[in-house]
Amino acid sequence: MTDALEPRLTRNWGDPSAVGVDGYVAAGGYEALHEAVGMAPADVIETVKASGLRGRGGAGFPTGMKWGFVPTDTGKPTYVVVNFDESEPGTCNNRELVEREPHRLLEGTAIAALAIGCQAAFIYVRGEYLWQSMVLERAIEEAYEKGFLGADVCRSGARIDIVLHRGAGAYICGEETALLNSLEGLRGQPRLRPPFPAVEGLYASPTVINNVETLMNVPDIIARGADWFRSVGTEKSPGTKMVTISGKVERPGNYEVALGTPFRAVLEDLAGGVLRGRPLKAWTPGGSSTPMLTADHVDVGLDYESLAAAGSMLGTAAIMVMDETDCVVDCAARMVEFYAHESCGKCTPCREGSWWATRVLERIEGGHGREEDLPLMGEMGNNILFKAFCALADGTASVINSSLLHFADEFDEHVRLGRCPLKVVHAEVLA
Amino acid sequence: MTVFEGSVLADARAIIERYPKGRERSAVMPLLYLGQSVDGMVSRDVLREIGTLLAITTAEVEAVASFYSMYRLRPTGTHVVSVCTNLACKLRGAEAVYEAAHRSAGMNRGQEVSRDGLLTLHEEECLGVCDFAPAVQIDFANHDAVTPERMHELIASLRAGEMPEPARGRAFASFRGACRVLAGLGEEPSP
Numbered sequence: 001m002t003d004a005l006e007p008r009l010t011r012n013w014g015d016p017s018a019v020g021v022d023g024y025v026a027a028g029g030y031e032a033l034h035e036a037v038g039m040a041p042a043d044v045i046e047t048v049k050a051s052g053l054r055g056r057g058g059a060g061f062p063t064g065m066k067w068g069f070v071p072t073d074t075g076k077p078t079y080v081v082v083n084f085d086e087s088e089p090g091t092c093n094n095r096e097l098v099e100r101e102p103h104r105l106l107e108g109t110a111i112a113a114l115a116i117g118c119q120a121a122f123i124y125v126r127g128e129y130l131w132q133s134m135v136l137e138r139a140i141e142e143a144y145e146k147g148f149l150g151a152d153v154c155r156s157g158a159r160i161d162i163v164l165h166r167g168a169g170a171y172i173c174g175e176e177t178a179l180l181n182s183l184e185g186l187r188g189q190p191r192l193r194p195p196f197p198a199v200e201g202l203y204a205s206p207t208v209i210n211n212v213e214t215l216m217n218v219p220d221i222i223a224r225g226a227d228w229f230r231s232v233g234t235e236k237s238p239g240t241k242m243v244t245i246s247g248k249v250e251r252p253g254n255y256e257v258a259l260g261t262p263f264r265a266v267l268e269d270l271a272g273g274v275l276r277g278r279p280l281k282a283w284t285p286g287g288s289s290t291p292m293l294t295a296d297h298v299d300v301g302l303d304y305e306s307l308a309a310a311g312s313m314l315g316t317a318a319i320m321v322m323d324e325t326d327c328v329v330d331c332a333a334r335m336v337e338f339y340a341h342e343s344c345g346k347c348t349p350c351r352e353g354s355w356w357a358t359r360v361l362e363r364i365e366g367g368h369g370r371e372e373d374l375p376l377m378g379e380m381g382n383n384i385l386f387k388a389f390c391a392l393a394d395g396t397a398s399v400i401n402s403s404l405l406h407f408a409d410e411f412d413e414h415v416r417l418g419r420c421p422l423k424v425v426h427a428e429v430l431a
Numbered sequence: 432m433t434v435f436e437g438s439v440l441a442d443a444r445a446i447i448e449r450y451p452k453g454r455e456r457s458a459v460m461p462l463l464y465l466g467q468s469v470d471g472m473v474s475r476d477v478l479r480e481i482g483t484l485l486a487i488t489t490a491e492v493e494a495v496a497s498f499y500s501m502y503r504l505r506p507t508g509t510h511v512v513s514v515c516t517n518l519a520c521k522l523r524g525a526e527a528v529y530e531a532a533h534r535s536a537g538m539n540r541g542q543e544v545s546r547d548g549l550l551t552l553h554e555e556e557c558l559g560v561c562d563f564a565p566a567v568q569i570d571f572a573n574h575d576a577v578t579p580e581r582m583h584e585l586i587a588s589l590r591a592g593e594m595p596e597p598a599r600g601r602a603f604a605s606f607r608g609a610c611r612v613l614a615g616l617g618e619e620p621s622p
Contacts, residue, residue, distance in 0.1 A: 089557040130571040131600025168499030185456035187498040246519035246561035
């Protein structure tokens with residue numbers, strides 16, 4: 001099923017010249033922008049709506065609908081903000097998409113700008129992606145030189161400027177309202193919604209915030225049409241999805257698959273199976289924030305609906321694979337430690353909950369677990385889930401709740417033995 | 432002003448120009464990188480002078496600087512070696528790499544700077560290079576699939592005054608040099 005897929009976002013990955021503007025144009029790049037400048041903005045939005053494109057950053061919100069919410073008659077400027085803060089543990093597809101074809105992102109961004117009448121777009125790139133930001137800087141320069149950006153986009157008279165803004169190491173800035181605060185020169189803490197960014201976003205003006213992969217789908221949708229876009233994927237999750245698979249697999253990497261592709265096909269056909277043929281133990285379907293699944297779920301389709309039905313989420317489609325030699329308690333402790341480190345500190349359940357959960361998980365892993373720790377963990381998970389301002393806290397709860405749900409025996413064994421039953425094996429994993 | 436003067440002040444003004452009129456505060460993050468590229472850390476002077484440039488208080492600047500992990504509020508080595516130990520890297524042996532970095536650098540856990548002032552070690556959250564785990568950055572340039580042995584070599588190169596070739600992109604001369612690029616100013620013109 002996966003080998004039949006005609007690559008879309010990755011079709012020029014074999015061509016090193018696609019990183020430059022000439023190579024991108026030679027491969028048909030910027031044709032969609034030429035088309036879009038001749039369209040009424042409402043028609044651009046209608047086409048994206050008809051394609052069924054959903055946000056690829058995790059939430060899966062319909063992109064065309066998001067654009068349609070932006071009022072253009074408020075007398076304020078409108079803004080497009082590109083979320084290139086890719087920080088969800090296990091996720092790195094935006095990085096490679098930009099490394100290989102930065103102009104596809106600029107083209108998608110420019111089309112979004114035309115759709116909502118925006119003259120100034122911002123790309124918020126995480127600081128650690130320093131090389132990728134340099135690739136983008138160069139691409140932006142080239143796009144200005146060729147008239148794809150600037151005062152007269154494709155000789156249409158429309159003005160679109162793109163400003164690159166680098167983050168500085170904060171996972172929370174991937175949350176769209178925290179990103180806006182960061183871009184405004186504040187601490188990256190999330191804002192209360194409503195008002196939603198579509199109405200009051202950057203500088204209290206109507207704003208569209210889209211993920212990199214989302215925007216990179218837009219040029220093809222304009223050039224080839226909504227029906228073409230829907231010809232792969234599922235009815236409710238059309239199109240392809242970039243999947244990052246990492247951890248204990250033979251060939252970690254970024255792969256493009258049709259939405260709905262079973263996890264088994266990605267694991268076995270693309271990633272070459274579990275490292276050294278060991279049995280699969282657990283996997284996250286969409287980064288560490290999405291509830292982990294087990295070997296019982298290998299035939300689940302990677303799309304929004306199927307994963308929800310399996311008790312998890314598509315998230316960023318970042319699959320991290322753990323094999324039978326990996327200790328779930330140890331892995332959960334490290335994942336929760338991440339949320340403790342990245343909590344912005346605004347809400348008590350998140351700030352305190354993630355910190356205490358890390359302590360308890362480390363205690364269990366270190367062989368000092370108490371019998372009451374298991375119900376305590378369960379209680380903590382439920383006191384964090386949906387109890388904080390933004391979804392960061394829910395990531396903590398996902399790790400706790402899903403590891404307890406699927407691996408309660410392993411937690412019990414730690415407490416009973418007073419040690420990690422896998423510790424010795426674990427040290428030898430890559431030996 | 433002691434940090435933002437001369438050509439650095441001109442750079443600061445160019446950074447402020449990137450943002451819409453009346454929205455100058457947006458420049459605080461790149462200005463912090465610029466200050467860090469001059470002082471090697473975000474010093475009190477950097478905080479105060481950015482406040483003056485943007486007409487906000489020192490406390491407001493510090494609130495931003497202290498929120499983000501890439502701003503260094505304490506003395507920092509010439510090179511910053513960052514090791515990701517988040518799950519995807521941990522599963523491929525990152526903890527041993529982080530341990531090896533300490534051994535090679537002759538540093539204890541929690542020690543900020545090596546005795547010769549050359550190195551700062553940093554345990555990182557996900558660096559977005561899960562496909563080539565364990566991921567390491569030296570002054571924000573990537574090194575892929577690093578083993579403990581490779582970590583010893585990398586640190587030996589830095590000790591010998593050589594910047595190891597990164598996996599993609601290019602190496603910067605130092606942490607300060609990388610911060611200048613992070614401010615969006617490109618690399619320091621060679622003398």
